[in-house]
Amino acid sequence: MSNIVNIEYNNLLELFKEILRQNGLKYTKQREILLKCLYNNNDHFTPENLYLHIKSIYPELNLGIATVYRTLNLLEDAGIVTSLSFGAQGKKYELANKPHHDHMICKICGGITEFQNALIEQKQLDIAKEHDFTLTGHLMQLYGICVECSKKGNK
Numbered sequence: 331m332s333n334i335v336n337i338e339y340n341n342l343l344e345l346f347k348e349i350l351r352q353n354g355l356k357y358t359k360q361r362e363i364l365l366k367c368l369y370n371n372n373d374h375f376t377p378e379n380l381y382l383h384i385k386s387i388y389p390e391l392n393l394g395i396a397t398v399y400r401t402l403n404l405l406e407d408a409g410i411v412t413s414l415s416f417g418a419q420g421k422k423y424e425l426a427n428k429p430h431h432d433h434m435i436c437k438i439c440g441g442i443t444e445f446q447n448a449l450i451e452q453k454q455l456d457i458a459k460e461h462d463f464t465l466t467g468h469l470m471q472l473y474g475i476c477v478e479c480s481k482k483g484n485k
Contacts, residue, residue: 334410334427339369342410342427349408360393361401368411374422374442377402414442414471432470438479 334342346365347357367384368375375383381398384391402423405411413421414433422442432450434443450470458465475484 334425335429337427339366342369345408346405346410349404349410353404355404360391360397363388363391363393364398364401365405365410368405368423368425369427372424372428374414374424376420376422380423416440432472434472434474434476436476436479437473438475438484441476441478443476 334345337345343362343365346361350357350361363384364380367380367387371383373379377395377398380402381393381395384393384398402411402413406413406423410426411423412426413423414435415421416435419440422440428444429446430451431444431446434445435441436443454468455465457463
């Protein structure tokens with residue numbers, strides 16, 4: 331798994347090319363544009379949203395949805411992207427180039443709010459220590475209803 335926190339794009343692109351080589355895959359403009367779109371956006375994309383986003387910017391690009399899925403799976407396996415699972419609704423992906431953070435996910439609109447909290451992080455370390463457990467990472471997802479959906483009367 332790669333550590334790409336705060337990595338510059340050119341370094342990320344070289345890492346991506348090496349991962350493609352290691353997996354016997356070709357470097358293509360389509361794959362590079364996918365990586366660039368992830369790098370330049372702080373959004374959480376479904377594969378379909380990412381595909382539509384790329385096609386809106388590069389309408390002439392010959393890109394298939396299968397390429398998006400395969401590339402995202404490869405990037406996730408390499409630790410370059412992370413995903414949030416939404417069960418039957420699929421996954422949303424983000425580039426793993428930000429420091430550790432957790433997520434609050436609206437059950438109505440699917441909106442995602444990122445947050446960091448030092449007290450929560452410390453408490454997790456304390457709990458692991460109490461149980462003689464070596465903590466190597468975690469994923470926290472809090473589900474609820476965002477302020478916008480609450481204002482619309484959704485509860």
